[in-house]
Amino acid sequence: MKYKYLTLIICLCLGLTAKAQQADTVAAFSLRQAIDYAQNHQVSVLNAQVDEEIAINTVKQTIGIGLPQVSGNANFQDFIKLPTSLLPGEFFGQPGTQIPVQFGVKYQSSVGLELNQLLFDGSYLVGLQASKTYKELSQKNLKRTRIETSVAVTKAYYSVLVSNEQLSLIDANLERLRKSLSDTEAMFKNGFVEKIDVDRLTVLKNNLETERENVIRLLALNVNLLKFQMGMTVNSKLTLTDSIASLQADQALVSRDTTAYRNRIEYSLLETQKKLNEFDLKRYKSQFLPSLSAFGSTSQSFQSNNFSQLFDTNFPSTIIGLRLSVPIFSGGIKLNQVRNAKLAIVKTQNDLINLQNGINLEVDQAQTTYLNSQKSLENQKRNMDLAQEVLRVSKIKYEQGVGSSIEVTTAETALKEAQNNYINALYDQMINRVNVDKALGKIIY
Structure with a gap:
């Protein structure tokens, strides 16, 4: 009996160990792989697929109305x-x-x-035609969900990359700052500098270490957000294989395109809805026919x-x-149903015109914002390079005794600010690029 319990305990331990190893499995994804994974695991996509299956069954259900009905x-x-x-x-x-x-x-x-x-029923014949359009609507809804998922995953992926870039800059600053602090402390012990010089650098180092901890927590949050958008469990481990440089290789296409609305799934969905409204009108008219x-x-x-x-x-x-x-007399019910169906078509047509104008405006806004963010990123990159050069010169002057520690501290602060501005501009540029592709209807899934 003792051996039996011992065997059971060993099996349980092995099972828990295997489960822990499975939970610790690291998944490495490029942006394309992350999007593909989300298309198969994101709940919103899975539910849209279920809705498509429901639409298919609804079409079969409508067809069944015209087949022989036998009962015992x-x-x-x-x-x-x-x-x-x-x-x-x-x-x-x-x-x-x-x-x-x-x-x-x-x-x-x-x-x-x-x-x-x-044998004959006008409403059934119209309903049979409308059921195919209803199936088409569910397919387009699935496509829209896939596009929205691709956009969400892409933006979350970019957020992680930008946070990693920010962390790399902070680590480089910390390494340099710690070396400067160590050199300054040695100079202070030998009486070449004052204690206030050491204190200034210590304050900068402490602030940078605190900022690093905040960025690490923000990075973990961004990774969890990416997992959520992909449909992964939060406990899974995820690493990214793409870099900012590789994803920035292809810039967004900026051009005047007044027909971009035709590529948008939202416009296609509204066109399909208009078809359904037209079938509704036919169905109400067919109610005046005999069956x-x-x-x-x-x-x-x-x-x-x-x-x-x-x-x-x-x-x-x-x-x-x-x-x-x-049908002989229905008290005006059918007549008013026909009138309302006509008004619904007019309303949908107005919505199509409004959506077309809205998409054109969205394209202009997205492209303008992207161009501005691109220029801002280039400017902030130059500012960061200049700040690094200013810091380098300030340190040389300080070490040669022709500069002050305040100049070095000010240069360190300016570099940190320039790097933060660069990170913000980098994030804005990458997100605005996604917005341009979405506005032009070029998001693939």
């Missing part, structure tokens, strides 16, 4: 007390009286089949006052026929 039925009745009817007494030679009479037998049963086939259906039924009935003899004799019955339904 069976019943059994036990008349504990037979119903009584009153007949005039003249039938029985007792004029002026009412004679109670019971008709029927105690036990009755029947089985049968019914068949109904729709025709065929039907047939066959049954076997059984009757007896003795339950054991109930099924000894049967009485068959078979019926076939046509059913024509002609």
Whole structure:
């Protein structure tokens, strides 16, 4: 028994170890791989795929309305007390009286089949056409969800890269600052500088270490956001294989394009919605037409006052026929439904014009913002290079005794500010590039 428990404990430990190793698995993704992963794991995409399947089943459901409808039925009745009817007494030679009479037998049963086939119905024919458009709408909704997921993953991916870039700059600054502080402390011990020079550098180092901790926490948050956008569990480990340099190789295309709205899934969705509204109008108009259906039924009935003899004799019955339904007057309901359907089409057409203008404006805004951010990034890069050069010269002057520690401290602060401005400009430029591609309808998935 002891060996049994020992074996169980060992198995549990091995299982937990394997699970821990699985949780520690590091996934490395390029931007393209991250987007592909999200297309298969993001909940919003999975739900959109479910909606597409629902639309497909709805189309089949609509088609089924026009197929033969067959149903079976069976019943059994036990008349504990037979119903009584009153007949005039003249039938029985007792004029002026009412004679109670019971008709029927105690036990009755029947089985049968019914068949109904729709031959013509305008609403069904229109609904059959509209169901295909409804399926198309669900497919476009899935495409829109995929595009939105691609945009979200791309922006989250860029955020992680920018945070990594910021952390690299801080680490480089810290390494340089620690060396300067060490050199200054040595000079102070030898009496070449004052203690205030050491204190100034110490304050800068402490502030930079605090900023580094904040960036590390922000980086972890950005990585978790990327995992969420990809549909990964937050506990998974994720590394990025793309770099900012590789992703900046292809710049966004900036050009005057007044037909970009045709590439946007939002515009295509609204066009499909207009088609559905037009089918609605046809459906309401078709309600003024008659409908025709065929039907047939066959049954076997059984009757007896003795339950054991109930099924000894049967009485068959078979019926076939046509059913024509002609609408005559509906109190104006159908007429007003047609009017509202026409107004819905007009409203959708207005929405299409407004969306077209809105997309053109969005393209102009996105491209203008991108160009501004591109110029700002170039300017901030130059400023950062200049700040680094100023710091280098200030340190040389200080070491040669022709400069002050205040100049070095001021140069360090200016470099830090220039680097922060560069990081902000870099993030804005990368995000604005995504916005331009989205506005032009060039986001792929």
